[in-house]
Amino acid sequence: MSANSNLNEALGVLGDKLQSLNAMVLANQFMIDAVRDHEAKLKALDAEAARSFMRQIARKKFGEDEAMQDVLALILNAMAPRQSAEIIQFPG
Numbered sequence: 001m002s003a004n005s006n007l008n009e010a011l012g013v014l015g016d017k018l019q020s021l022n023a024m025v026l027a028n029q030f031m032i033d034a035v036r037d038h039e040a041k042l043k044a045l046d047a048e049a050a051r052s053f054m055r056q057i058a059r060k061k062f063g064e065d066e067a068m069q070d071v072l073a074l075i076l077n078a079m080a081p082r083q084s085a086e087i088i089q090f091p092g
Contacts, residue, residue, distance in 0.1 A: 058075040
């Protein structure tokens with residue numbers, strides 16, 4: 001029974017990691033698509049206005065979907081107002 005319990009626990013952890021990885025993939029795809037689709041507008045904006053615009057379109061795309069809240073959180077974290085560059089940690 002203990003081996004089965006350990007296997008179930010390991011599969012649960014693996015499932016959580018796969019969900020985090022999927023959220024990162026979806027967030028990255030959103031960023032690529034948004035930059036491609038809104039390139040001219042983003043180039044015309046300063047850095048903070050561009051981040052604000054990206055947050056706005058991310059909320060529009062993912063805000064209503066409960067299943068996509070982890071993706072939205074990653075995008076909002078990446079596009080948060082910043083004074084300098086910051087490494088964004090892989091979700092836990």
